[in-house]
Amino acid sequence: MMQLHPLYKRYFIQIFSFGLIWLFFGLVYVMLEYGILGRLTYYPATGNKYNVINSLFMVCVGSFLMGIVQGVVEIFWLKKYFRRSPFWIKIAFKSIFYLVFVFVFVIVIALINNAYLYDTSVFDPVVINMVFGFISKFAFWSVILYVGVVLDLALFYSEIKDYMGNNALFNYFGKYHRPKPEVRIFMFLDMKSSTAIAENLGHQKYFELLRTYYADMTNAILETSGEVYQYVGDEIVITWKQKQGIHKNNCLHCFRKISKAINSHSDKYLKAFGLIPEFKAGYHIGSVTAGEIGIIKKDIVYTGDILNTSARIQAECNNYNSKILISGQLMDSLEKDNTFSFTKIDDLLLRGKKQPIQLFEINFI
Incomplete structure (x- = not known):
């Protein structure tokens, strides 16, 4: 069975979400209208004919289509155009744009x-x-006002979703209210020589480097079904559920795609920062407990030895001059793949552990 590409699947979900938001508020509008007009066959304020069935169909179809249009425009144009603008500027300018569009649409x-x-x-x-x-x-302008509120709510949803992460909003709807066990793959990816780079560039320039560096990774992470768990300075932690990470060896190909993305922008990095970022990564798979934590600020966190082990594996890259090291457990789980080769290089014995972890070096062909 053919599966939708992860990136296109994400676009579809985002756009469809806009349609659902608009559809919901369209239904609310029709119900309020019917509650006020009841059995009337015309609008008292305008004298236009009124039919509840016709209103239900036109408003719901129109609302859903308007949501889809807003989703397409937002995802493929405005979001990219205002990517580095402050939150209030994004909302203000987008609201004006959409209100003009809505005026014509209504x-x-x-x-x-x-x-x-x-x-x-x-x-x-x-x-x-x-x-x-x-x-x-006034009836017309009340509709415009109502629609304006709806489009701002949709925009707010879109912006907050970016701040919280791909699945964060869905995760907060009770999925992790009670801690639950999961098997996950983690990749700890760290920039090489980051301390020296920060000293040479200065804090402000170094921040711009990190922002550009992480932005260029975005498609690689999305295309391989990854989720950004944390940014820790120059280190990014990416995670996959077992099924998504193993499928077509997404977890490993994420690193390959990130490398390709950074190298394709080498001229940009050299011109802006005088260097091309290099990085290393450590991988591990295992059981974690996932759940909500915090009172003042809630977050979804993962706990388990796998995180410490993944971080330790990544740190070993320096000792073996390797770009990618993975654990034997993950190596055994991967699908057959002719695009990379692997070599066992050592057994890693962690403090407090009786059994060593096998380390494999990965090289893409």
Whole structure:
């Protein structure tokens, strides 16, 4: 069975989420309208014809389509354009843009709706007069105000989702209210010589390097179904559920795609920072306990030896001059793959452990 590419799947979910938000508030609007108008067959404020079934269909379809349009515009254009702008500037400028669009959209819907009710063309003078009469009334502007609130809520959802992470909002809806065990893969990826780089660049320039560096990793992480667990200075921790990480060896190919992305922007890094970032990574798989923690600020955290072990494996990269080291447990779980080779290099005995961990070096072909 053909599976949707993880990146396209994410785009689809994001866009569809906008459609659902708009659909929900469209239904709320129709219910409120019906509660006020009841059995009336016209709008008292404008004199336009009213039919609850027709209103339900037009508003719900129109709302859902408006949400899809906003989702597409947001994901593929405005989000990228305002990526580095402050939160309030994003909301303000996007709100103005969408309100203009909504103004036109509502007029088009009103034209179509009245043309249907009067069984005539949208260019019929009766329809046009009804729509202009609608625009001149407070009823029209109350709709625009309501729609403006909905689009701002959708924008707020989109922005907060970026701050919290891919699945964070869904995770907070009770999934991890009670701690639950999971088998996960972790990759600790660390920039080489970061201390010396920070000293040479200065704090502000170094921050710009990190921001650019992490931004260029984004597609590689999304394309391999990864989740960013933490940013710790120059180190990023990426995690996968076992199934997603093992599928097509996504977890390892994430590193390959990150390397390719950074190298493809080598000229940009050399021009802006005088260097091309290099990095190393340590991988491990094992059981963790996932759950909500905190009172003032809640967070989803993972606890278990696997995190300490992954960090230790990454630290061993320096001792063996390796770019990627993985544990024997993860090595045994991987699918057959001709795009990389592996070599066993040592057994790592961690403090407090009786059994050593086998270490394998990965080299992409």
